[in-house]
Amino acid sequence: MIQLSNIFKWYNVGGNRSFVLKDINLTINEGEFVSIMGPSGSGKSTLLHILGLLDEPNEGSYLFQEQEVLHLKEKQRSTLYKEHIGFVFQAYHLIDELTVYENIETPLIYKNLKGSERKAIVADLIDRFGIVGKKDLFPAQLSGGQQQLVGIARALATTPKLLLADEPTGNLNSKQGEEIMELFKQLNQEDGVTIIQVTHSEKNAEYGSRIIELLDGQVVK
Amino acid sequence: MFQNYIKIAWRSLIKNRLHTVINIAGLSTGLTVTLLISLWVRDELTFDRQHPNYQNIAQVMINTQQNGILETSKTVAAPLAEALRSNYRDAFKSVVLARQAGDHLLHYEDKTLRATGKFVEKEGTNILPLQILNGKRDGLIKPNSIMLSQEMSQAIFGETDPIGKTLKVDDNMLVSVTGVYKDLPNNSTFKEVKYLIPWSLLAAVDKNYSKLEKSWEFNWFEIFIELNPQISMSSVSKEIKDLQKNILKDNTPLSTYSPSLFLHPMEKWHLYGDWKDGKNTGGLITFVWLFSIIGFFVLLLAAVNFINLSTAKAQKRAKEVGIRKAIGSNRKQLMLQFFCESVLTTFLSYLLALALAYFSLPFFNDLSVKSLYIPYTDLNFLLISIGFVLLIGLLSGAYPALLLSSFNAINTLRGLFSTSKKMVTPRQVLVVIQFTIATILSIGTIIIFQQIQHAKNRQLGYNQKDLISFRMSNFNGRNEAFRNNLLQTGVLSDVAQTTSPATDNWSNASGFFWEGKNSTFKDNFSLVAVSPDYGKTLEWKMMAGRDFSKDFVSDSSSVILNESAIRYMGIKEPIGKTIRWKDETFSDASYTIIGVVKDLVSQSPYEPVYQTIYFMQPAANFLLARLKPGINTQDALTKIKTVFNKYAPDEAFEFSFVKDDFTQKFSFEERVGKLALILTLLTLLISCMGIFGLVTFMAEQRKKEIGIRKVLGANIQSLTQLLSFEFVKLVIISTLIAIPFAWWLTNKWLENFSLKITISWWTFAYTSLAILLVALFTISFQTVKTALANPADSLRNE
DSSP, rough: OOEEEEEEEEETTTTTTEEEOOOOOOOOEETTEEEOOOOOOSHHHHHHHHHSSSSSSSSEEEEETTOOTTOOOOOOOOOOHHEEEEEEEOOOOTTTTSSSHHHHHHHHHTOOHHHHHHHHHHHHHHHHTGGGTTTTTTTGOOOOHHHHHHHHHHHHHHOSEEEESTTTTSOOHHHHHHHHHHHHHHHHHHHEEEEEOOOOOOOHTTSSSEEEEEEEEEOOO | HHHHHHHHHHHHHHHHHHHHHHHHHHHHHHHHHHHHHHHHHHHTTTTTTTTTTGGGEEEEEEEETTTEEEESOOOOTHHHHHHHHHHHHEEEEEEEEEEOEEEEEEETTTTEEEEEEEEOOTTTTHHHOOOOEEESSTTTTTTTTTEEEHHHHHHHHHTTTTTTTTTTTHHHHHHHHEEEOOOOOOTTTTOOEEEEHHHHHHHHHHHHHHHHHHSHHHHHHHEEEEEEEEEEEOHHHHHHHHHHHHHHOTTTGGGGGEEEEEEEEHHHHHOOOOTTTEEEEEOTTTHHHHHHHHHHHHHHHHHHHHHHHHHHHHHHHHHHHHHHTTTOHHHHHHHHHHHHHHHHHHHHHHHHHHHHHHHHHHHHHHHHOOOOOTTTTTTTHHHHHHHHHHHHHHHHHHHHHHHHHHOOOHHHHHHHOOOHHHHHHHHHHHHHHHHHHHHHHHHHHHHHHHHHHHHSSSSOSSSOOTTEEEOOOTTTOOOOOOOHHHHHSSEEEEEEEESSSSTTOOOEEOEETTOOTTTTHHHHHHHHEOOOTTHHHTTTOOOEEOOOTTTTTGGOOOOOOOHHHHHHOOOSOOOTTTEEOOSSSSSSEEEEEEEEEHHHOOOOOSSSSOOOOEEOOOOOSEOOOOETTOOOOHHHHHHHHHHHHHOOTTTTTEEEHHHHHHHHHTTHHHHHHHHHHHHHHHHHHHHHHHHHHHHHHHHHHHHHHHHHHHHHOOHHHHEEEEHHHHHHHHHHHHHHHHHHHHHHHHHHHHHOOOOOOEEEEEEEHHHHHHHHHHHHHHHHHHHHHHHHHHHHHHHHHH
């Protein structure tokens, strides 16, 4: 599904190149649940951003479903987001002005689905995530765990094949974190969603089927 | 999707309340000003457009050579009408001779009214934009007829049918009502014409008129023409140019004025009424342009606020942009969303502006002397409004939309977003534009008021205190008895008669000869006939010689000149010298100069006093009387009225204080000044709202920086300075840009006046300083608050 070859990413600092990623080669198959681990500054977030096309490497190639996806135009990129990729952020990144329901609905609007279809999908998700009672609340009225549930629900609304999560439990307490991780595992096993998560926690990493460890921009394991 | 945009836009407005209030307040103020100015401009541009054939109607005007310059006049000699008619039969559908509108007394049974009307030839009913309500359109065929405006008809006859009723006009004309027309609209040159009387009656009752009708000497009358269809105005205007010159032949005294004729089209009467050296130099059109530009600028300022605040808020919106991009929104959709917000804001502001305009319209009408209204139900108005809201919304939303939608998703989501330098510059430029305009307007307003004050402080040459003036028509022969009776009331200290009001000159003439006059010099004087008590009553100041006196029988052939006249004529030792007044038609007499009087400011307070000759003659149009000091005015007026009614039972007693009449002369400039003042205050208000909004967002953005600085030991004063300096810098730059512009503009304006102030540097200095202080005061609320904030809070939030 994903094939990264010879990915380099660097910043020029005072005439020197400071490498964030050095020669990353990585293959991830459909249905995998991958955890990327590593200390601060090891480049794991950058790697995730490159995987999510939010950032571009300086060198290398990235095949997504056998297709080169680097240097895409904005329009093609937004199509990829709409069709195939869902994001879950550490800071949830819900839209403050929208209710829970509307937050989940927004990507479907961008996908140009009809009102009735959107309604069905959102209702289904709300039901499944057990947030029916919260659907008319605004993000500020929810706890962190609940906000992250909404964030995941929103990411799943377009039924993406790939879910990218950047420290999804970083702002949560351990109990909330466990719930989210259970949810991920379930999504991976029952719905076949490919998941790549960045995490600090060994325990969370264990939920995945494979762990990639980064150190100083290189894959060490 | 669209519904979704509106929803988000609405919530976003509610959430950022301060921002929304500043935006809507600023934008609606700007829109109100624009709306009012548009109504005014529309009214001005539709002036004299009521007549279905207005494009074919014109007034015949004349240029004459006067001592080397071309003088343009709207009034021409009476025989010209016949000459035009017979020489250009094909061109003109009608040629109408008319007298300038004037006041006359209308009597009906026991009612007497003074009102303005016009003597016109019978085809005049086709030239004026009349809408006949009752009676005939061609009501001026018989000499003894009158056509009344609806208002006049109401005032005289009430609800009864006026047609066929007989009125007396002044004391010598009996006329019967043949028609009633709808009151002429305010934006018609003829708006003051309350009745029409046939020209033929004038000649029948006044023997002078039969002479005047044949004389080429007196350019006293108006001629209006209507062209036949398909005839070109400009080519006829060229054809008639030399008509009068050719008729007069060479070598006659009148031909030395080398008269040249032309047509001034009706559609230009109002807006293009100024002439210089025979050329049209515009006129009120300047104000139409000026106010349009000002309206545009005020709107621009309000739009600038909108743009500034939206971009200042960018940091807050950046996260939302990032999320939306990451969940599949493309740039077009994002821009559409921001446009929705700006259009919604504009729409709300426009609704508020309509309400504001509605409430301020009476005041604005008062100021502009118009009766404007908002045409709510007019479909065009609604369509234009909608178009306007969309346009302003899109224009002011364009830059924020482009900017916000351009954010890179990853940077905004990682929190790497910073107010980069690229965003600061346009905003600074916009603030500078705002304050430049505000400064220019402030300086301009101050100069206008200085100029008015300057003219008000002028030495008048007479005493206005307690001086009242009232009109009268027919006292000839009883002047002395009337005066004595008035003085016997005990409320007046003196009474005098004159042909011109104290605040105007009604009569001008040429044909004077004096020792040392150059034979090619074309003279012109103001003439005032007065009673012997005139000087005493007005308290004028004799500079040489003596005042008129009843004791000298010879004083009926004596004259008093003002100082300007002495300078104008170049006479040394004027007392005892003789001047001769000779014209072709009426007069040939000699007069002895017995005195020179200090100039009396009677016409424009901004112009030098015109050369004036005072005669002692019994003719009178006005009575001037000075109340004794400390007298109860109401009581005194009642007593005067009693005497007045005894001597003039047919006349309406209408008085005014000379001081008020004089104050009237400033009304135009004062109106302009007031309008400028209001616009200045609004501009300042909008600009201040703008920087207030900006400083609020800046304070938020720099919260962390301020917190760190505080922890490092910065005190409140230095922090306030730090925050204020950004804006102070911009205001100072604006001032530096504004001053040369303001200097140039105010000088240009002052060129309209002969007597004017010299602009002093402190006007600029003080105004700039004042604006700086206002700006500082505005931002101080926020800067001090930010500087006082507890660093623990701002740092913890991070």
